[in-house]
Amino acid sequence: MNKTLIGFFSALALVSCAESQQKTIELHSEADLAGLRVATTSGTCYDMELSARNDILLDLYNSDGDLLQSLLNNKSDVIVNDEVLYNANVRKENGIKIAMLGEQGFPTGFLFNKSDVVLARTLTAVQQRMEQDGSMQRLKEFWLTDRFTEVTTFPRLTYEATGEPIRVATCTMSAPLSFMVEGEWYGIEIEILRELGKELNRPLDIQLYSAGSGFLSVKTGLADVLGGCIFITPEREQDYQFSAPYHEFHPAYFVKDADAASDNEAFLSGFKKNLRRNLVTEKRWKYITDGLWETLKISIFSILLGSVLGMGLYAMARSRRRGMRTFARIYNGFMAGIPELVLLLIMFYVVFPKTGIPSDMVAIITFALFFASGASDIYKTSLDAVPHGQTEAGLALGFTRTQTFFHIVLPQAVRRGLPLYKGQCVSLLKGTSIVGYIAIRDLTRAGDIIRSRTFDAVVPLMVITIIYFLLVWLFGLLLQLASPKKKVL
Amino acid sequence: MITVSHLSKTFQDPDGSRLTVLKDINCEIQAGEVISLIGPSGTGKSTLLRALNLLDPPTGGSIIFDGEDILAKGYPVHKMRQKMGMVFQSFNLFDHMTVLENVIYAPCKIRKEPLEKAREEGLALLRKVGLAEKANVYPSTLSGGQKQRVAIARCLAMHPEVILFDEPTSALDPTMVGEVLSVIRQLAKEGMTMLIVTHEMKFARDVSTRIFFMYDGYIHEDGTPMQIFENPHRSATKAFVQRIRKEVFEVNGNDFDFLDMESRIRQFCIKYNIAPKTDLAARLCHLMLTEVMDGYIPMTIRITYSELSGEIALDFMVEGLETTPLKAENATLQEVRSLCREVVEEPTSRGFRVKLRIV
Numbered sequence: 001m002n003k004t005l006i007g008f009f010s011a012l013a014l015v016s017c018a019e020s021q022q023k024t025i026e027l028h029s030e031a032d033l034a035g036l037r038v039a040t041t042s043g044t045c046y047d048m049e050l051s052a053r054n055d056i057l058l059d060l061y062n063s064d065g066d067l068l069q070s071l072l073n074n075k076s077d078v079i080v081n082d083e084v085l086y087n088a089n090v091r092k093e094n095g096i097k098i099a100m101l102g103e104q105g106f107p108t109g110f111l112f113n114k115s116d117v118v119l120a121r122t123l124t125a126v127q128q129r130m131e132q133d134g135s136m137q138r139l140k141e142f143w144l145t146d147r148f149t150e151v152t153t154f155p156r157l158t159y160e161a162t163g164e165p166i167r168v169a170t171c172t173m174s175a176p177l178s179f180m181v182e183g184e185w186y187g188i189e190i191e192i193l194r195e196l197g198k199e200l201n202r203p204l205d206i207q208l209y210s211a212g213s214g215f216l217s218v219k220t221g222l223a224d225v226l227g228g229c230i231f232i233t234p235e236r237e238q239d240y241q242f243s244a245p246y247h248e249f250h251p252a253y254f255v256k257d258a259d260a261a262s263d264n265e266a267f268l269s270g271f272k273k274n275l276r277r278n279l280v281t282e283k284r285w286k287y288i289t290d291g292l293w294e295t296l297k298i299s300i301f302s303i304l305l306g307s308v309l310g311m312g313l314y315a316m317a318r319s320r321r322r323g324m325r326t327f328a329r330i331y332n333g334f335m336a337g338i339p340e341l342v343l344l345l346i347m348f349y350v351v352f353p354k355t356g357i358p359s360d361m362v363a364i365i366t367f368a369l370f371f372a373s374g375a376s377d378i379y380k381t382s383l384d385a386v387p388h389g390q391t392e393a394g395l396a397l398g399f400t401r402t403q404t405f406f407h408i409v410l411p412q413a414v415r416r417g418l419p420l421y422k423g424q425c426v427s428l429l430k431g432t433s434i435v436g437y438i439a440i441r442d443l444t445r446a447g448d449i450i451r452s453r454t455f456d457a458v459v460p461l462m463v464i465t466i467i468y469f470l471l472v473w474l475f476g477l478l479l480q481l482a483s484p485k486k487k488v489l
Numbered sequence: 490m491i492t493v494s495h496l497s498k499t500f501q502d503p504d505g506s507r508l509t510v511l512k513d514i515n516c517e518i519q520a521g522e523v524i525s526l527i528g529p530s531g532t533g534k535s536t537l538l539r540a541l542n543l544l545d546p547p548t549g550g551s552i553i554f555d556g557e558d559i560l561a562k563g564y565p566v567h568k569m570r571q572k573m574g575m576v577f578q579s580f581n582l583f584d585h586m587t588v589l590e591n592v593i594y595a596p597c598k599i600r601k602e603p604l605e606k607a608r609e610e611g612l613a614l615l616r617k618v619g620l621a622e623k624a625n626v627y628p629s630t631l632s633g634g635q636k637q638r639v640a641i642a643r644c645l646a647m648h649p650e651v652i653l654f655d656e657p658t659s660a661l662d663p664t665m666v667g668e669v670l671s672v673i674r675q676l677a678k679e680g681m682t683m684l685i686v687t688h689e690m691k692f693a694r695d696v697s698t699r700i701f702f703m704y705d706g707y708i709h710e711d712g713t714p715m716q717i718f719e720n721p722h723r724s725a726t727k728a729f730v731q732r733i734r735k736e737v738f739e740v741n742g743n744d745f746d747f748l749d750m751e752s753r754i755r756q757f758c759i760k761y762n763i764a765p766k767t768d769l770a771a772r773l774c775h776l777m778l779t780e781v782m783d784g785y786i787p788m789t790i791r792i793t794y795s796e797l798s799g800e801i802a803l804d805f806m807v808e809g810l811e812t813t814p815l816k817a818e819n820a821t822l823q824e825v826r827s828l829c830r831e832v833v834e835e836p837t838s839r840g841f842r843v844k845l846r847i848v
Binding site: 387389390392393395396397398399400403407408411412415489 | 542544567568570571574575577579581582583584585586590593594595597598599604643644647
């Protein structure tokens with residue numbers, strides 16, 4: 001089975017490696033973009049500007065890694081991103097180059113809740129001090145030029161803090177802004193925020209959000225400050241508070257470099273190198289194991305909680321009281337009608353934002369609520385399928401009602417319901433792959449994090465696919481073991 | 490052993506409609522008696538049985554079992570049921586257990602009998618019902634008759650003092666009825682106290698010590714098989730044991746659909762295999778209505794057929810009449826008399842009846 005899988009992925013990798021011979025695109029001004037397929041990341045200022053043009057074909061991607069892949073796979077001719085994101089190393093490795101830099105620069109800073117004036121002003125003051133004592137200059141020289149190669153050599157600011165943590169949201173997982181190496185955060189923005197933390201005697205609690213939910217997290221008070229190359233625009237200033245800009249970024253137009261020496265490595269050794277780069281370097285396998293644990297934790301607890309809630313729901317559906325039955329029916333209808341992701345976001349941003357409940361608890365509760373609905377249906381189907389005559393026979397033999405249920409009805413119901421239950425568990429396990437939206441680093445998110453560092457789609461996706469596959473298989477096996485034995489006495 | 494007094498049972502549907510199935514049941518059952526409950530369907534035979542072991546708890550009256558009031562609040566019903574076994578029409582074997590497990594499950598779980606001992610006893614019981622070789626198969630592989638025999642063995646495994654049989658052969662293919670009945674017969678011989686709801690009249694007659702004829706929510710007649718089958722006191726009992734089939738027509742005006750009545754009489758005759766008499770019955774009806782009893786409206790006409798004696802009769806009943814409605818002898822009446830075996834003129838509690846015995 002695994003052999004077939006690897007074969008499948010090898011084919012995929014080959015397709016993605018196949019390069020068409022074409023000339024390097026020349027760009028001299030933004031007008032030259034006309035008629036080209038252009039791509040950028042969604043929710044950025046480039047997105048807004050490019051969207052206004054109707055002479056180009058615009059595609060939007062969710063992460064810097066995906067954006068780069070689109071260029072490499074010839075899905076787009078030009079990609080637009082911050083000039084520093086694909087540094088010299090990345091450009092050389094992938095055979096791309098900067099065709100030109102955008103004329104307009106964008107001031108970039110940190111975003112705060114409108115009401116949080118003090119924190120924003122403190123950061124502005126900290127930045128001013130850094131400009132004066134030259135530490136900002138040193139930061140920029142290291143991070144914003146192509147000089148850095150071994151990021152972990154940078155002397156990070158360390159301090160002991162005893163205060164409340166500053167809850168930092170970042171919507172970028174990319175060097176050199178904010179990114180993870182061996183579980184530690186690095187990057188220019190992180191270093192600036194560390195200066196703020198040191199000033200206030202507060203540690204940093206950094207969470208990764210997607211672009212849209214990053215803003216939401218500041219608005220709802222889930223995070224104190226948002227970073228990740230946030231441009232300061234007049235529209236944003238109406239809704240949020242900004243600290244002073246720390247830098248002005250220019251958009252860069254990246255194209256494929258036809259002259260670059262393409263790696264003519266043998267496929268297998270290339271694949272091995274990719275494996276090492278994606279899993280071994282910077283202990284990246286650890287994201288996967290941590291994510292696996294997170295996925296397992298959320299799945300198992302929500303299945304347990306959901307199974308119990310489902311019993312209550314089943315009891316309500318079978319209740320004599322009309323109100324109870326109506327509630328159960330409406331609940332099930334609601335859960336059947338709402339997408340899991342939508343409910344997850346509602347729970348995180350609307351129901352629980354101020355309560356301080358950690359996001360993995362929110363995920364467990366949300367998935368348990370979904371599971372309860374499915375589970376109650378399964379209980380109903382399988383218990384109702386046991387003929388009433390079985391209960392009567394048990395009672396007539398002299399079992400009590402409880403004994404009859406547990407000794408006679410339940411074992412038969414379990415036999416009928418187990419395959420359905422197993423299906424429900426598996427679909428929940430796979431469904432948890434959306435928890436990345438509320439800043440939980442599960443298995444799927446682990447793949448995203450690795451991709452954002454290596455700009456490689458094949459290996460991380462392949463690895464997590466295999467792990468999900470094995471998990472599902474393992475779940476099935478566990479439930480098989482838990483199923484009642486054929487022998488009853 | 491069991492004393493039932495003024496027992497009643499009313500079912501209430503969720504929509505509020507009520508149906509009283511048992512109205513006032515009184516009876517005394519002694520140890521060792523084999524009682525068959527017979528009667529038309531819908532008269533409460535099964536309900537009475539299910540009320541006795543409280544599967545459908547009665548709504549009124551009292552049941553004393555072994556000197557204890559089993560309807561008393563807090564009475565341990567399951568203890569009582571261990572002494573009062575039940576065999577169902579639809580067997581209700583536990584499909585997820587083997588035949589032997591079905592038999593010994595309750596003794597092992599309820600009486601905590603050691604597995605080995607239970608197994609031995611279970612095999613002995615299966616041998617008794619002729620199914621020892623099927624001990625380790627699952628019920629789904631058995632025929633209906635075999636399933637019911639397993640159900641009887643399962644019931645016996647709890648050593649009940651009395652067994653309730655709820656139509657034990659009604660769900661069976663006719664070829665399998667015999668094997669089940671012979672097992673019950675065997676039990677009767679061994680002196681087991683039993684109450685049997687059955688439609689097998691010959692069996693009821695042979696095996697029972699007593700018969701309850703149930704009708705309209707009461708024990709309508711209670712007696713030995715001899716009394717009930719040979720000399721029933723009450724007309725409903727008689728109609729039932731003689732298996733009298735009937736069709737009734739209410740002639741309530743000149744607009745009555747006589748042609749329809751004629752077709753229904755024909756259907757009746759065909760249904761009960763007396764088609765050769767169809768024309769005769771139709772002719773007699775016609776004569777009676779147009780000539781002999783012309784003008785008596787409203788009138789009730791009934792055609793009856795006793796499957797036991799083979800007798801076919803036509804009744805013409807007029808309410809509130811005290812003397813015979815037949816006119817003076819004439820040619821038509823002569824013809825009627827010659828066509829049937831006997832013409833009976835008799836007053837009834839509500840009027841007057843002319844009965845034509847055809848065969």
